[in-house]
Amino acid sequence: MICEELLATVRRANRVVVFTGAGVSAESGVPTFRDAQTGLWAKFDPTELATPDAFHRDPALVWGWYEWRRAAVLRAQPNRAHRAIAAMARHVPTLTVITQNIDDLHERGGSREVVHLHGRLERPYCNQCGEVRTLAPPVAGVTGEGRRMNPPTCTRCDGRVRPGVVWFGESLPEREWFAAKKAASECQVFFCVGTSSLVYPPASLPRIAGEAGAATIQVNPSPTEMDGEVTWDILGAAGSVMPEILKRAWDANL
């Protein structure tokens, strides 16, 4: 599991990257995507909800779904993994958090300057002029699974406001993707936490780090595409493993 050599490598590192996916928020009650029973894609069709075409075809269905997800994230609390990752930043000269998640649980858990590769639920913007829109918290009982809601209209150009997330078929935000590749190619330790490593281009980051000489550490209770390619593969839940590494590497508690 967590060996002394892993801990020594983490302690020695000047630059650490923590790359996360939906699994890091699973213990906060936010569903992952590909879990066979509870995953969002087991219950919903991504082509109906997470593509620009879907939004064009049925904006109310798509907007309602993302408002339902935003309401769920607002009810959720950062878990021990989010908090341990934030605490690690106090023991490492440079720690960069790169996430595929659209929730703000890393930030609420204490991490700063999180690189969001797939956008953010709380940053919707106008589909026409790009103006970012600040939303009031969803009203309880108004949002619901599959409930349709008309997206708001842009206050600047009357365009339609869209969820602030990256959909299938869309490119990643340039500044964030550049920062992620740079951090991965310059780090000594690269954690890969709670991701199935199936969605590209983010899933190429662990290999970029490995090829640049970094030690790569996977944290996941289940096998993934990265098995056999990482330096250390820790089979376990992020909410247990990340606090344990914090404790054993630096004798630090949450």
Ligand code: APR
């Ligand atoms: N701790 C760590 N990992 C966990 C935990 C946990 N408590 N619970 C589940 N996992 C793991 C699962 O085993 C799985 O490998 O988290 C992973 C979640 O994988 P996905 O559901 O595929 O999510 P992710 O990798 O983030 O998906 C990437 O795909 O659908 C798109 O845009 C969406 O950002 C998302 C991207």
